[in-house]
Amino acid sequence: METAGRTGRVVCFGEALALVADPGALDDPAAPARAAGAEVNVALDLAAAGVPVSWIGRVGDDPHGLLITRTLAAAGVDTGGIEVDPAHPTGRYAKSLESGVDGLRTRMHYRRAGSAASTAGAELAQRPAVRERLAAASWLHVGGITAAVCPAALRALAAGTGSVGVGARRPRPYRVSFDVNWREQMWPDGDPAVVADLAGRADVVLTGADEADRVFGTADPAGLREHLPGPELVVIKDGAERAVAVHRDGTVTTRPALAVDVVEPVGAGDAFAAGLLTGLVRGEDVGRCLRRGHLGAAAVLVVDGDSAPPLPARLLDLGVEAWAGLRIGPGGIVEGVPA
Numbered sequence: 001m002e003t004a005g006r007t008g009r010v011v012c013f014g015e016a017l018a019l020v021a022d023p024g025a026l027d028d029p030a031a032p033a034r035a036a037g038a039e040v041n042v043a044l045d046l047a048a049a050g051v052p053v054s055w056i057g058r059v060g061d062d063p064h065g066l067l068i069t070r071t072l073a074a075a076g077v078d079t080g081g082i083e084v085d086p087a088h089p090t091g092r093y094a095k096s097l098e099s100g101v102d103g104l105r106t107r108m109h110y111r112r113a114g115s116a117a118s119t120a121g122a123e124l125a126q127r128p129a130v131r132e133r134l135a136a137a138s139w140l141h142v143g144g145i146t147a148a149v150c151p152a153a154l155r156a157l158a159a160g161t162g163s164v165g166v167g168a169r170r171p172r173p174y175r176v177s178f179d180v181n182w183r184e185q186m187w188p189d190g191d192p193a194v195v196a197d198l199a200g201r202a203d204v205v206l207t208g209a210d211e212a213d214r215v216f217g218t219a220d221p222a223g224l225r226e227h228l229p230g231p232e233l234v235v236i237k238d239g240a241e242r243a244v245a246v247h248r249d250g251t252v253t254t255r256p257a258l259a260v261d262v263v264e265p266v267g268a269g270d271a272f273a274a275g276l277l278t279g280l281v282r283g284e285d286v287g288r289c290l291r292r293g294h295l296g297a298a299a300v301l302v303v304d305g306d307s308a309p310p311l312p313a314r315l316l317d318l319g320v321e322a323w324a325g326l327r328i329g330p331g332g333i334v335e336g337v338p339a
């Protein structure tokens, strides 16, 4: 994928959330927390992999907004495109582990209604700090949560005024990656049309197999391509099994996932996206990019936070059998240590 003459910079746009450590403190706007939110996670994971990245969006003029901005900056993410909203708080969320029929599962508790992110309007796309960053970017990364929380801002980007936006005239000076991130509860009418439309305008689409079924009516690679003829690459993540990339000409690249002793899964999809983008930004072949996605996801699956640096890049070069023999746990590689 050519992004010649550009800096390799990725711009991530979405909702920042404060991940509050104690669910009982979720209503406290100063509760101890970590930086989270899908595109914030992607930005942190990209920065950890050494990819130049900016995060743009709105945070509240409150301790959590400051924490998120400082966390991003400390990780090396460009924060010059962040807007501070004096009138609305930063969104918050907490997670708890609860037992379900198939064992322990994560439950997420949100305080995001009326958040600073949700007030980002059409003017966001026109702000000089945003236009400058997009003008210099190789990639814009957004997703279905952005579409639900910041619809006006994303619509403006999708309108593609001039040379910037999800729907800007092609060839655009940068690629757009779109993570479907379907959240049923965020779409009261249950209609996935907006998300499907945005995905169709992107260059690279990431989707879980289950959400592909829900949003496009199929997770079958060929069938999905009929719904998404435009993107260069459609990546279907099939849980702990594999990731499948369907190229525009219909050819398919598949890479198995790693065996992982999962601690907590939130953020793994974002880490997969960051890994994939890391490879794509660097012009690597798609199989290697999928492996980078798995290495990123595995690193987040074994921590209770929502972002983490990817596992060592030397694992990318393992043969098929050595890769299949790896098992990753909280301390790193549990089985199948390569020489």
Ligand SMILES: O=C(O)C(=O)C[C@H](O)[C@H](O)CO
Pocket: 017, 036, 037, 038, 041, 108, 145, 183, 266, 267, 270, 306
């Ligand atoms: O699940 C959601 O709706 C969120 O916005 C949280 C995201 O999953 C995010 O990745 C958590 O850090």
